[in-house]
Amino acid sequence: MADILQRIIEKKAEEIKCLEKSGYKRYENANIRGVNKLYDSLLGAEKLGVIAEIKRASPSKGDIRTEVDPPVQAKEYERAGAAAISVLTDTHFFKGKMEDLARVREEVSIPILCKDFILDxxxxxxxxxxxxxIILLIVAALERPLLRSLFHYAENKGLEVLVEVHDEEEMKTALDLGAKIIGINNRNLKTFEVSLDVTERLAGMIHNEEVVLISESGIRHVEDCIRAAKAGAHGVLVGETLMRSDDTGRVLSSLQIKKGDGR
Ligand SMILES: O=P(O)(O)OC[C@@H](O)[C@@H](O)c1c[nH]c2ccccc12
Incomplete structure (x- = not known):
């Protein structure tokens, strides 16, 4: 059986054909001017930044919290000090939608990451x-020339780009591309195995102090944040832990450790 990333990409390619045919709903009022850059807020920060995700469901976990109201959840994230909000907009595998993102935009003033499988x-x-x-580009999902052209396309439109990697070769590609924000996904999309070892292993390949590093997936406790920060991460991307918590604000605050802690 094809792995999950392969299946998602095939489905996404079909969806894009429909988008092109029918056009897509435009959100006239979205105003992204005046929002600070995630890069600037994380590069020299004393604390570990948290990108807090709105994630209703996932292929690896099934339903997480399908009935969430994205603007309410996003406001709670913002209040608790999130550096940015990630909104999963894929519908078929994650039960999200672009409208979630548009509604969140109306309620918060921090940066928003469109979490999807971008191919076009x-x-x-x-x-x-x-x-x-901010948009996400997943190195494992894209041929190199397409990765490069999408990266420059987004940057030219004034968007920040989070370039996601999972192994050494992909990290090298992201560095060669000149990515300013690199996300190391601790989750293996073929086996769904999650391990912070991945962040620890790959972070050492970054020798450029101008690169902002995000450790993604499987962050549950303060100890995980300490490990990520020790490895050199400027931020973490957290979905399930925040979505399942009854005390989201407190948990989110506790994850924003001082980067020197535990060293
Ligand atoms: O729920 P978690 O384990 O905290 O993970 C969040 C985020 O890292 C994860 O949703 C993710 C990372 N990269 C992705 C790419 C596509 C979809 C989802 C993801």
Missing amino acids: PIQIDRARDAGAN
């Missing part, structure tokens, strides 16, 4: 129209 510039336009400030 039309998705970048659509994310930007809905009010995204």
Whole structure:
């Protein structure tokens, strides 16, 4: 059986064809001016930044919290000091939608990451129209020339790009590309195995102090944040732990450790 990333990409390619045919709903009011850059807020920060994710469901975990109201959840994230909000907009596998992102944009003033499987510039336009400030590009999902062209397309539109990697070769690609924000996904998309070892292993390949590093997936406790920060991460991307918590604000605050802690 094809692995999950392969299946998602195939489905996404079909969806893009429909987007092109039918056009897509535009969000006229999305205003992304005046929102600070995630990069600037994380580079020299004393504390570990948290990108807090709105994630209803996932292929590895099934339903997480399908009935969440994204603007309410996002406001709680913002109040608790999140550096940015990630909104999963894929519908088929994650039960999200672009409208979630547009609604969140109306309620918060921190940067928003459009978390999706981007394969075509039309998705970048659509994310930007809905009010995204940051897009995700997954190295494992893209041939190198396409990765490069999407990266520059987004940057030219004034968007920040989180370039996601999972192994040494992908990290090298992200560095060669000149990515300013690199996300190390601790989750193996073929086996769903999650391990912070991945962050610890790959972070050492970054020798450029101008690169902002995010450790993604499987962050549950303060100890995980300490490990990520020790490895050199400027931030963590947290979904399930925050979505399942009854005390989201407190948990989110506790994850924003001083980067020197535990060293
Ligand atoms: O729920 P978690 O384990 O905290 O993970 C969040 C985030 O890292 C994860 O949702 C993610 C990381 N990269 C992705 C790419 C696509 C979809 C989802 C993801």
